[in-house]
Amino acid sequence: MRVIRKYANRRLYDTQQSRYVTLEDLRRLIIEEEPFRVEDAKSGEDLTRTILLSIIIEQEQADSEAEVFSNDLLAQLIRVYDMSSPLPLSRYLEQGTQLMLEQQKRMQNQWKQAIRHTPMEFMREFAEENMRFWQKTLNQPNQPNQTDDDDTPDKSS
CATH class of the missing domain: 1.20.5 (Single alpha-helices involved in coiled-coils or other helix-helix interfaces)
Incomplete structure (x- = not known):
């Protein structure tokens, strides 16, 4: 599995290719079904979910025609988190x-x-x-x- 390190300056470093990458580069890895893990450079904490959410946000903002998450859907998702026993x-x-x-x-x-x-x-x-x-x-x-x-x-x- 490819390891991507996230530094304090918010830059992402691909340890396999020894180069800095962008969210767009990681989006391409996802499309190509290349597994990767994003970790904090200092602590080693897994930041993959946060980065994946950032990629989704970037996509949602980039192309309003291909919007997947409507305001109503996002509000419903927030309500799910507030349920006593989440679905x-x-x-x-x-x-x-x-x-x-x-x-x-x-x-x-x-x-x-x-x-x-x-x-x-x-x-x-x-x-x-x-x-x-x-x-x-x-x-x-x-x-x-x-x-x-x-x-x-x-x-x-």
Whole structure:
């Protein structure tokens, strides 16, 4: 697992690549499914959640069209923290999000297959398959006659 150290000056240092990184660099690691841990440079305290939340905040502010957390949703999340026995919201959100991502990948794959198999593409593949069949058939010696010759008894015996 890649270790990122956060220094007092708020800079993030990637110990694997020996260079300073930005929140955008860490966002790319997340997209590439590269595991990492952010720790305080002095104490070693795990700061990963705080950094992940910072990445989400940055994304929410950068693109208002792709806003995931509405004001109402954020208010509801704050209310969950105030409940006497909080809901297992984390597990529910993780599983729901994972399911949504898997379904999105499956849908994208199905679209790729559907686009690949347009009627014209299907006809082209069908024609190529037929062409290969006939080329193979016409280039082979007459198989049945050879078999018939082998089945007839040798007259010289």
